Amino acid sequence: MTARICAVPNCGNPAASDYSPHCKRHKSALRRHGAPDQRGITKAELAPFTARIEARIAKNPDSEAWTLMEAAWATIVAEAKSTASHRIGNRYQRSAANEIAAIALDCAPGEVTVTVLGMVLFWHDRPLRFASDEALRVQIARRVRALSQRHVGLRYEHRTGQHVRVYREMTPKAAGTVGRKLLTAFGGVGLQLAALDERDRKAEQEAKLRLATALSNLK
Numbered sequence: 262m263t264a265r266i267c268a269v270p271n272c273g274n275p276a277a278s279d280y281s282p283h284c285k286r287h288k289s290a291l292r293r294h295g296a297p298d299q300r301g302i303t304k305a306e307l308a309p310f311t312a313r314i315e316a317r318i319a320k321n322p323d324s325e326a327w328t329l330m331e332a333a334w335a336t337i338v339a340e341a342k343s344t345a346s347h348r349i350g351n352r353y354q355r356s357a358a359n360e361i362a363a364i365a366l367d368c369a370p371g372e373v374t375v376t377v378l379g380m381v382l383f384w385h386d387r388p389l390r391f392a393s394d395e396a397l398r399v400q401i402a403r404r405v406r407a408l409s410q411r412h413v414g415l416r417y418e419h420r421t422g423q424h425v426r427v428y429r430e431m432t433p434k435a436a437g438t439v440g441r442k443l444l445t446a447f448g449g450v451g452l453q454l455a456a457l458d459e460r461d462r463k464a465e466q467e468a469k470l471r472l473a474t475a476l477s478n479l480k
């Protein structure tokens with residue numbers, strides 16, 4: 262029997278099993294993060310991007326855009342609740358619906374939309390940080406889900422006699438489905454907001470350049 266090697270370039274570790282194209286570590290990353298070579302987007306990494314979204318909202322507090330987006334999230338939640346309670350759709354759709362319903366229980370709609378829009382800005386500015394489209398969808402789902410405490414449980418550790426927080430993972434298919442719904446609803450808006458940021462950045466640069474030119478022309 263020949264030992265299989267992980268399919269990720271330059272990994273070189275043995276495959277997790279005869280049926281797995283990936284080693285243990287990359288198999289786990291594929292399940293959790295949507296691609297074998299995807300690292301999770303952290304809250305700290307996302308923070309500058311959500312800050313830009315929040316700044317845009319603060320600049321336009323009365324814009325109907327934010328209310329409409331919260332309404333779009335409310336529609337996603339209503340659909341999810343209906344899927345979850347009527348037991349329609351397949352197992353994966355129901356699992357995604359349950360995730361969305363759980364997120365909606367303890368997250369403000371504004372938090373959800375800012376997080377998704379921030380992720381779209383992140384993707385726009387640093388596309389290579391996402392290994393694939395599926396990885397993008399999964400990372401969006403994970404960041405939004407992390408806003409909720411619903412998936413964090415406690416487990417009693419006999420060894421230490423203490424309760425430890427445990428993280429209940431989403432199934433890969435549910436994560437992909439949740440991410441797809443959020444990206445469909447908010448992806449276009451996120452890209453438009455990215456274009457506005459670029460416009461502002463250019464205007465700022467031009468102003469700096471004009472000032473520098475004016476200064477160099479002083480007598």
Ligand SMILES: [Zn+2]
Pocket residue numbers: 267268269272273274283284285286287
């Ligand atoms: Zn590997």
